[in-house]
Amino acid sequence: EVQLVESGGGSVQAGGSLRLSCTASGDIDRSNCWGWFRQVPGKEREVVGGFYTTGGATYYGDSVKDRFTVSRDNDKKILYLQMNNMAPEDSAMYYCAAGRDRGYCYAGMGGPQIRDFGYWGQGTQVTVSS
Numbered sequence: 001e002v003q004l005v006e007s008g009g010g011s012v013q014a015g016g017s018l019r020l021s022c023t024a025s026g027d028i029d030r031s032n033c034w035g036w037f038r039q040v041p042g043k044e045r046e047v048v049g050g051f052y053t054t055g056g057a058t059y060y061g062d063s064v065k066d067r068f069t070v071s072r073d074n075d076k077k078i079l080y081l082q083m084n085n086m087a088p089e090d091s092a093m094y095y096c097a098a099g100r101d102r103g104y105c106y107a108g109m110g111g112p113q114i115r116d117f118g119y120w121g122q123g124t125q126v127t128v129s130s
Contacts, residue, residue, distance in 0.1 A: 002026040002119040004096045009124030016086055016128070022079040022096030022121060029053065031098040031119070033105035033112040035070065036081045038092035038126075047111050048081065048094065059111030063089075086128045096121040 008020040020036070028034065035050015049060040049070045058070055069082045079096060099105050100118035 002028055002031065002098050004098060004119055004121035006094065006096045006121045006124040009094060009126045011127045011129065012086055014087055014128055014130050017082070017084045018086065018126060019083070020081040020094055020096075020124060020126075022081075024077040024079070024098065027101075028077055028098055030101045032103060033099040033116060034072070034079055035059070035097060035112065035117075036079075037095045037097055037114070037117075038090075039095065039123075040092045045095070045114055046092075047113075050079070050097075050111065052105060052107065052112075053099075061110070083126070088128045088130045091127045093123040093125050095123045 003025045005023050012018050031053060033050060033052055036048040037045045038048050039045040047061040048064055049068055051058055067085045071080045097117035098119040099116055105112040105116045
């Protein structure tokens with residue numbers, strides 16, 4: 001069992017930066033992927049970025065490439081999302097998610113899919129004003 005707690009959300013002006021954190025408890029090492037999604041009301045949850053935990057390769061959604069960066073502290077079991085040059089369209093609830101125990105994480109275009117994740121945090125709200 002894995003528990004995930006996000007922090008670091010808030011409000012920022014366009015062009016600004018925020019860093020989100022996701023602290024895991026439990027055996028996160030059993031998850032083959034660990035990453036971030038975001039969602040706005042009325043729209044599907046969208047891949048932001050994350051890691052394939054074995055090997056450490058990263059993946060990103062097309063809308064955030066070159067602006068957002070994922071990193072992690074394996075010892076402290078913390079996943080970070082550094083968001084730079086933010087825009088109003090980045091406003092969303094951001095969720096941390098971890099793959100199912102020893103489960104498959106899609107490695108094709110767009111990275112792991114929602115169905116690959118079995119553990120979710122409660123989310124943290126990010127609002128970007130113009």
